Amino acid sequence: MCDYYISDGKNQYITTKGGIRAVGDLKQATLMNLAKATNVLKTMPKTLLKVKDWTILPVPEESGQSFRKDNTFKTYEFVGLDTIINDMTQFTEIAETYAKYSKTINSQLAEVELEIEDLYHYIEFSSFNAAQGYKAYKMLKERLVKRRELKDSIILLDSVQEKNMLTCSIDNINDVVNKLESRSYRPRVLKELFV
Structure with missing residues:
Protein backbone atom coordinates (compact mmCIF):
# COMPACT_ATOMS: atom_id res chain seq x y z
CA MET A 1 0.00 0.00 0.00
CA PRO A 60 9.15 9.28 -2.52
CA GLU A 61 10.59 5.80 -2.12
CA GLU A 62 14.09 6.35 -3.49
CA SER A 63 14.77 9.92 -2.57
CA GLY A 64 17.25 9.08 0.19
CA GLN A 65 14.55 10.03 2.68
CA SER A 66 11.98 7.96 4.50
CA PHE A 67 9.01 8.48 6.74
CA ARG A 68 8.43 7.23 10.26
CA LYS A 69 4.96 6.72 11.74
CA ASP A 70 4.24 8.53 14.97
CA ASN A 71 2.46 6.91 17.92
CA THR A 72 -1.02 7.55 16.52
CA PHE A 73 -0.17 5.70 13.28
CA LYS A 74 -2.12 8.35 11.37
CA THR A 75 0.67 10.73 10.48
CA TYR A 76 4.32 10.30 9.64
CA GLU A 77 7.37 12.24 10.65
CA PHE A 78 9.80 12.88 7.82
CA VAL A 79 13.17 11.35 8.66
CA GLY A 80 16.46 11.95 6.87
CA LEU A 81 19.20 9.40 6.23
CA ASP A 82 21.36 10.81 9.03
CA THR A 83 18.58 10.12 11.54
CA ILE A 84 18.08 6.59 10.23
CA ILE A 85 21.82 5.87 10.40
CA ASN A 86 21.98 7.30 13.93
CA ASP A 87 18.97 5.20 15.05
CA MET A 88 20.46 2.05 13.50
CA THR A 89 23.82 2.77 15.17
CA GLN A 90 22.12 3.11 18.56
CA PHE A 91 20.14 -0.08 17.93
CA THR A 92 23.35 -1.94 17.01
CA GLU A 93 25.10 -0.62 20.13
CA ILE A 94 22.21 -1.86 22.30
CA ALA A 95 22.35 -5.29 20.65
CA GLU A 96 26.13 -5.44 21.20
CA THR A 97 25.69 -4.40 24.84
CA TYR A 98 23.18 -7.22 25.38
CA ALA A 99 25.58 -9.69 23.76
CA LYS A 100 28.43 -8.56 26.07
CA TYR A 101 26.08 -8.64 29.07
CA SER A 102 25.02 -12.17 28.13
CA LYS A 103 28.68 -13.31 28.03
CA THR A 104 29.32 -11.68 31.41
CA ILE A 105 26.31 -13.39 32.97
CA ASN A 106 27.37 -16.77 31.56
CA SER A 107 30.89 -16.39 32.98
CA GLN A 108 29.44 -15.34 36.36
CA LEU A 109 27.16 -18.40 36.28
CA ALA A 110 30.13 -20.68 35.59
CA GLU A 111 32.01 -19.13 38.53
CA VAL A 112 29.05 -19.55 40.91
CA GLU A 113 28.58 -23.17 39.82
CA LEU A 114 32.24 -23.87 40.63
CA GLU A 115 31.74 -22.28 44.06
CA ILE A 116 28.68 -24.48 44.63
CA GLU A 117 30.68 -27.56 43.63
CA ASP A 118 33.39 -26.54 46.11
CA LEU A 119 30.78 -26.20 48.86
CA TYR A 120 29.24 -29.61 48.04
CA HIS A 121 32.67 -31.20 48.39
CA TYR A 122 33.40 -29.23 51.57
CA ILE A 123 30.14 -30.50 53.11
CA GLU A 124 30.79 -34.05 51.86
CA PHE A 125 34.33 -34.39 53.16
CA SER A 126 34.20 -32.27 56.35
CA SER A 127 32.95 -32.85 59.85
CA PHE A 128 31.76 -29.79 61.69
CA ASN A 129 29.60 -28.64 64.59
CA ALA A 130 26.19 -26.94 64.27
CA ALA A 131 27.64 -23.42 63.87
CA GLN A 132 30.03 -24.54 61.14
CA GLY A 133 27.24 -26.53 59.46
CA TYR A 134 24.98 -23.48 59.49
CA LYS A 135 27.78 -21.35 58.04
CA ALA A 136 28.27 -23.88 55.21
CA TYR A 137 24.49 -24.00 54.61
CA LYS A 138 24.31 -20.21 54.46
CA MET A 139 27.23 -19.99 52.00
CA LEU A 140 25.58 -22.64 49.81
CA LYS A 141 22.18 -20.93 49.98
CA GLU A 142 23.67 -17.56 48.94
CA ARG A 143 25.30 -19.13 45.90
CA LEU A 144 22.19 -21.08 44.94
CA VAL A 145 20.10 -17.89 45.05
CA LYS A 146 22.75 -16.08 43.00
CA ARG A 147 22.76 -18.94 40.47
CA ARG A 148 18.96 -18.73 40.17
CA GLU A 149 19.14 -14.95 39.56
CA LEU A 150 21.78 -15.45 36.86
CA LYS A 151 19.77 -18.24 35.21
CA ASP A 152 16.68 -16.00 35.20
CA SER A 153 18.68 -13.24 33.53
CA ILE A 154 19.89 -15.71 30.91
CA ILE A 155 16.33 -16.91 30.25
CA LEU A 156 15.19 -13.31 29.79
CA LEU A 157 18.09 -12.37 27.50
CA ASP A 158 17.67 -15.59 25.49
CA SER A 159 13.97 -14.84 25.00
CA VAL A 160 14.85 -11.43 23.56
CA GLN A 161 17.53 -12.88 21.29
CA GLU A 162 15.34 -15.84 20.29
CA LYS A 163 12.47 -13.55 19.32
CA ASN A 164 14.89 -11.22 17.53
CA MET A 165 15.24 -7.73 18.96
CA LEU A 166 13.13 -6.33 16.12
CA THR A 167 10.09 -8.49 16.90
CA CYS A 168 10.42 -8.73 20.66
CA SER A 169 7.89 -6.58 22.46
CA ILE A 170 7.52 -5.55 26.08
CA ASP A 171 4.58 -7.98 26.25
CA ASN A 172 6.92 -10.87 25.32
CA ILE A 173 9.35 -9.79 28.03
CA ASN A 174 6.56 -9.43 30.61
CA ASP A 175 5.29 -12.93 29.74
CA VAL A 176 8.74 -14.38 30.41
CA VAL A 177 9.05 -12.45 33.70
CA ASN A 178 5.57 -13.58 34.82
CA LYS A 179 6.45 -17.22 34.07
CA LEU A 180 9.68 -16.86 36.05
CA GLU A 181 7.85 -15.35 39.03
CA SER A 182 5.06 -17.93 39.06
CA ARG A 183 7.12 -21.07 38.55
CA SER A 184 7.36 -23.81 41.11
CA TYR A 185 9.68 -26.74 41.64
CA ARG A 186 8.40 -30.29 41.52
CA PRO A 187 10.79 -32.54 43.48
CA ARG A 188 12.14 -35.52 41.56
CA VAL A 189 12.89 -37.81 44.50
CA LEU A 190 12.70 -36.12 47.94
CA LYS A 191 9.03 -35.19 47.80
CA GLU A 192 8.79 -35.01 51.61
CA LEU A 193 10.97 -31.87 51.56
CA PHE A 194 8.27 -29.86 49.74
CA VAL A 195 5.12 -30.85 51.69
Missing part, protein backbone atom coordinates in the same frame (compact mmCIF):
# COMPACT_ATOMS: atom_id res chain seq x y z
CA CYS A 2 1.48 3.32 -1.10
CA ASP A 3 1.23 6.40 1.11
CA TYR A 4 0.43 9.87 -0.18
CA TYR A 5 0.57 13.44 1.02
CA ILE A 6 -1.00 16.65 -0.26
CA SER A 7 1.25 19.49 -1.40
CA ASP A 8 1.23 22.61 -3.54
CA GLY A 9 4.29 21.12 -5.24
CA LYS A 10 6.60 23.65 -3.64
CA ASN A 11 6.83 24.25 0.07
CA GLN A 12 3.32 23.88 1.49
CA TYR A 13 1.83 20.64 2.78
CA ILE A 14 -1.45 19.58 4.33
CA THR A 15 -1.81 18.19 7.82
CA THR A 16 -5.03 16.87 9.32
CA LYS A 17 -3.86 17.30 12.90
CA GLY A 18 -6.14 19.85 14.52
CA GLY A 19 -8.24 20.15 11.34
CA ILE A 20 -7.21 20.44 7.72
CA ARG A 21 -4.54 23.12 7.47
CA ALA A 22 -1.37 24.03 5.59
CA VAL A 23 2.10 23.66 7.09
CA GLY A 24 5.46 24.72 5.72
CA ASP A 25 7.38 21.61 6.77
CA LEU A 26 7.14 18.22 5.07
CA LYS A 27 7.84 16.58 8.43
CA GLN A 28 4.42 17.77 9.61
CA ALA A 29 2.52 16.56 6.53
CA THR A 30 -0.10 13.87 7.13
CA LEU A 31 0.48 10.70 5.12
CA MET A 32 -2.59 8.76 4.08
CA ASN A 33 -3.84 6.24 1.57
CA LEU A 34 -5.09 7.50 -1.80
CA ALA A 35 -8.78 7.32 -0.86
CA LYS A 36 -8.27 9.40 2.28
CA ALA A 37 -6.07 11.90 0.43
CA THR A 38 -8.76 12.30 -2.23
CA ASN A 39 -11.42 12.81 0.46
CA VAL A 40 -9.26 15.39 2.29
CA LEU A 41 -8.69 17.25 -0.99
CA LYS A 42 -12.46 17.34 -1.64
CA THR A 43 -13.25 18.62 1.86
CA MET A 44 -10.49 21.22 2.17
CA PRO A 45 -11.56 24.64 3.40
CA LYS A 46 -12.24 27.13 0.59
CA THR A 47 -9.64 29.50 1.98
CA LEU A 48 -6.94 26.90 1.28
CA LEU A 49 -8.33 26.03 -2.15
CA LYS A 50 -8.34 29.68 -3.26
CA VAL A 51 -4.69 30.29 -2.35
CA LYS A 52 -2.95 27.25 -3.85
CA ASP A 53 -3.34 24.42 -6.34
CA TRP A 54 -3.10 21.33 -4.19
CA THR A 55 -1.93 17.97 -5.55
CA ILE A 56 -1.84 14.45 -4.13
CA LEU A 57 1.73 13.13 -4.32
CA PRO A 58 3.13 9.69 -3.48
CA VAL A 59 5.75 9.37 -0.78
Whole structure:
Protein backbone atom coordinates (compact mmCIF):
# COMPACT_ATOMS: atom_id res chain seq x y z
CA MET A 1 0.00 0.00 0.00
CA CYS A 2 1.48 3.32 -1.10
CA ASP A 3 1.23 6.40 1.11
CA TYR A 4 0.43 9.87 -0.18
CA TYR A 5 0.57 13.44 1.02
CA ILE A 6 -1.00 16.65 -0.26
CA SER A 7 1.25 19.49 -1.40
CA ASP A 8 1.23 22.61 -3.54
CA GLY A 9 4.29 21.12 -5.24
CA LYS A 10 6.60 23.65 -3.64
CA ASN A 11 6.83 24.25 0.07
CA GLN A 12 3.32 23.88 1.49
CA TYR A 13 1.83 20.64 2.78
CA ILE A 14 -1.45 19.58 4.33
CA THR A 15 -1.81 18.19 7.82
CA THR A 16 -5.03 16.87 9.32
CA LYS A 17 -3.86 17.30 12.90
CA GLY A 18 -6.14 19.85 14.52
CA GLY A 19 -8.24 20.15 11.34
CA ILE A 20 -7.21 20.44 7.72
CA ARG A 21 -4.54 23.12 7.47
CA ALA A 22 -1.37 24.03 5.59
CA VAL A 23 2.10 23.66 7.09
CA GLY A 24 5.46 24.72 5.72
CA ASP A 25 7.38 21.61 6.77
CA LEU A 26 7.14 18.22 5.07
CA LYS A 27 7.84 16.58 8.43
CA GLN A 28 4.42 17.77 9.61
CA ALA A 29 2.52 16.56 6.53
CA THR A 30 -0.10 13.87 7.13
CA LEU A 31 0.48 10.70 5.12
CA MET A 32 -2.59 8.76 4.08
CA ASN A 33 -3.84 6.24 1.57
CA LEU A 34 -5.09 7.50 -1.80
CA ALA A 35 -8.78 7.32 -0.86
CA LYS A 36 -8.27 9.40 2.28
CA ALA A 37 -6.07 11.90 0.43
CA THR A 38 -8.76 12.30 -2.23
CA ASN A 39 -11.42 12.81 0.46
CA VAL A 40 -9.26 15.39 2.29
CA LEU A 41 -8.69 17.25 -0.99
CA LYS A 42 -12.46 17.34 -1.64
CA THR A 43 -13.25 18.62 1.86
CA MET A 44 -10.49 21.22 2.17
CA PRO A 45 -11.56 24.64 3.40
CA LYS A 46 -12.24 27.13 0.59
CA THR A 47 -9.64 29.50 1.98
CA LEU A 48 -6.94 26.90 1.28
CA LEU A 49 -8.33 26.03 -2.15
CA LYS A 50 -8.34 29.68 -3.26
CA VAL A 51 -4.69 30.29 -2.35
CA LYS A 52 -2.95 27.25 -3.85
CA ASP A 53 -3.34 24.42 -6.34
CA TRP A 54 -3.10 21.33 -4.19
CA THR A 55 -1.93 17.97 -5.55
CA ILE A 56 -1.84 14.45 -4.13
CA LEU A 57 1.73 13.13 -4.32
CA PRO A 58 3.13 9.69 -3.48
CA VAL A 59 5.75 9.37 -0.78
CA PRO A 60 9.15 9.28 -2.52
CA GLU A 61 10.59 5.80 -2.12
CA GLU A 62 14.09 6.35 -3.49
CA SER A 63 14.77 9.92 -2.57
CA GLY A 64 17.25 9.08 0.19
CA GLN A 65 14.55 10.03 2.68
CA SER A 66 11.98 7.96 4.50
CA PHE A 67 9.01 8.48 6.74
CA ARG A 68 8.43 7.23 10.26
CA LYS A 69 4.96 6.72 11.74
CA ASP A 70 4.24 8.53 14.97
CA ASN A 71 2.46 6.91 17.92
CA THR A 72 -1.02 7.55 16.52
CA PHE A 73 -0.17 5.70 13.28
CA LYS A 74 -2.12 8.35 11.37
CA THR A 75 0.67 10.73 10.48
CA TYR A 76 4.32 10.30 9.64
CA GLU A 77 7.37 12.24 10.65
CA PHE A 78 9.80 12.88 7.82
CA VAL A 79 13.17 11.35 8.66
CA GLY A 80 16.46 11.95 6.87
CA LEU A 81 19.20 9.40 6.23
CA ASP A 82 21.36 10.81 9.03
CA THR A 83 18.58 10.12 11.54
CA ILE A 84 18.08 6.59 10.23
CA ILE A 85 21.82 5.87 10.40
CA ASN A 86 21.98 7.30 13.93
CA ASP A 87 18.97 5.20 15.05
CA MET A 88 20.46 2.05 13.50
CA THR A 89 23.82 2.77 15.17
CA GLN A 90 22.12 3.11 18.56
CA PHE A 91 20.14 -0.08 17.93
CA THR A 92 23.35 -1.94 17.01
CA GLU A 93 25.10 -0.62 20.13
CA ILE A 94 22.21 -1.86 22.30
CA ALA A 95 22.35 -5.29 20.65
CA GLU A 96 26.13 -5.44 21.20
CA THR A 97 25.69 -4.40 24.84
CA TYR A 98 23.18 -7.22 25.38
CA ALA A 99 25.58 -9.69 23.76
CA LYS A 100 28.43 -8.56 26.07
CA TYR A 101 26.08 -8.64 29.07
CA SER A 102 25.02 -12.17 28.13
CA LYS A 103 28.68 -13.31 28.03
CA THR A 104 29.32 -11.68 31.41
CA ILE A 105 26.31 -13.39 32.97
CA ASN A 106 27.37 -16.77 31.56
CA SER A 107 30.89 -16.39 32.98
CA GLN A 108 29.44 -15.34 36.36
CA LEU A 109 27.16 -18.40 36.28
CA ALA A 110 30.13 -20.68 35.59
CA GLU A 111 32.01 -19.13 38.53
CA VAL A 112 29.05 -19.55 40.91
CA GLU A 113 28.58 -23.17 39.82
CA LEU A 114 32.24 -23.87 40.63
CA GLU A 115 31.74 -22.28 44.06
CA ILE A 116 28.68 -24.48 44.63
CA GLU A 117 30.68 -27.56 43.63
CA ASP A 118 33.39 -26.54 46.11
CA LEU A 119 30.78 -26.20 48.86
CA TYR A 120 29.24 -29.61 48.04
CA HIS A 121 32.67 -31.20 48.39
CA TYR A 122 33.40 -29.23 51.57
CA ILE A 123 30.14 -30.50 53.11
CA GLU A 124 30.79 -34.05 51.86
CA PHE A 125 34.33 -34.39 53.16
CA SER A 126 34.20 -32.27 56.35
CA SER A 127 32.95 -32.85 59.85
CA PHE A 128 31.76 -29.79 61.69
CA ASN A 129 29.60 -28.64 64.59
CA ALA A 130 26.19 -26.94 64.27
CA ALA A 131 27.64 -23.42 63.87
CA GLN A 132 30.03 -24.54 61.14
CA GLY A 133 27.24 -26.53 59.46
CA TYR A 134 24.98 -23.48 59.49
CA LYS A 135 27.78 -21.35 58.04
CA ALA A 136 28.27 -23.88 55.21
CA TYR A 137 24.49 -24.00 54.61
CA LYS A 138 24.31 -20.21 54.46
CA MET A 139 27.23 -19.99 52.00
CA LEU A 140 25.58 -22.64 49.81
CA LYS A 141 22.18 -20.93 49.98
CA GLU A 142 23.67 -17.56 48.94
CA ARG A 143 25.30 -19.13 45.90
CA LEU A 144 22.19 -21.08 44.94
CA VAL A 145 20.10 -17.89 45.05
CA LYS A 146 22.75 -16.08 43.00
CA ARG A 147 22.76 -18.94 40.47
CA ARG A 148 18.96 -18.73 40.17
CA GLU A 149 19.14 -14.95 39.56
CA LEU A 150 21.78 -15.45 36.86
CA LYS A 151 19.77 -18.24 35.21
CA ASP A 152 16.68 -16.00 35.20
CA SER A 153 18.68 -13.24 33.53
CA ILE A 154 19.89 -15.71 30.91
CA ILE A 155 16.33 -16.91 30.25
CA LEU A 156 15.19 -13.31 29.79
CA LEU A 157 18.09 -12.37 27.50
CA ASP A 158 17.67 -15.59 25.49
CA SER A 159 13.97 -14.84 25.00
CA VAL A 160 14.85 -11.43 23.56
CA GLN A 161 17.53 -12.88 21.29
CA GLU A 162 15.34 -15.84 20.29
CA LYS A 163 12.47 -13.55 19.32
CA ASN A 164 14.89 -11.22 17.53
CA MET A 165 15.24 -7.73 18.96
CA LEU A 166 13.13 -6.33 16.12
CA THR A 167 10.09 -8.49 16.90
CA CYS A 168 10.42 -8.73 20.66
CA SER A 169 7.89 -6.58 22.46
CA ILE A 170 7.52 -5.55 26.08
CA ASP A 171 4.58 -7.98 26.25
CA ASN A 172 6.92 -10.87 25.32
CA ILE A 173 9.35 -9.79 28.03
CA ASN A 174 6.56 -9.43 30.61
CA ASP A 175 5.29 -12.93 29.74
CA VAL A 176 8.74 -14.38 30.41
CA VAL A 177 9.05 -12.45 33.70
CA ASN A 178 5.57 -13.58 34.82
CA LYS A 179 6.45 -17.22 34.07
CA LEU A 180 9.68 -16.86 36.05
CA GLU A 181 7.85 -15.35 39.03
CA SER A 182 5.06 -17.93 39.06
CA ARG A 183 7.12 -21.07 38.55
CA SER A 184 7.36 -23.81 41.11
CA TYR A 185 9.68 -26.74 41.64
CA ARG A 186 8.40 -30.29 41.52
CA PRO A 187 10.79 -32.54 43.48
CA ARG A 188 12.14 -35.52 41.56
CA VAL A 189 12.89 -37.81 44.50
CA LEU A 190 12.70 -36.12 47.94
CA LYS A 191 9.03 -35.19 47.80
CA GLU A 192 8.79 -35.01 51.61
CA LEU A 193 10.97 -31.87 51.56
CA PHE A 194 8.27 -29.86 49.74
CA VAL A 195 5.12 -30.85 51.69
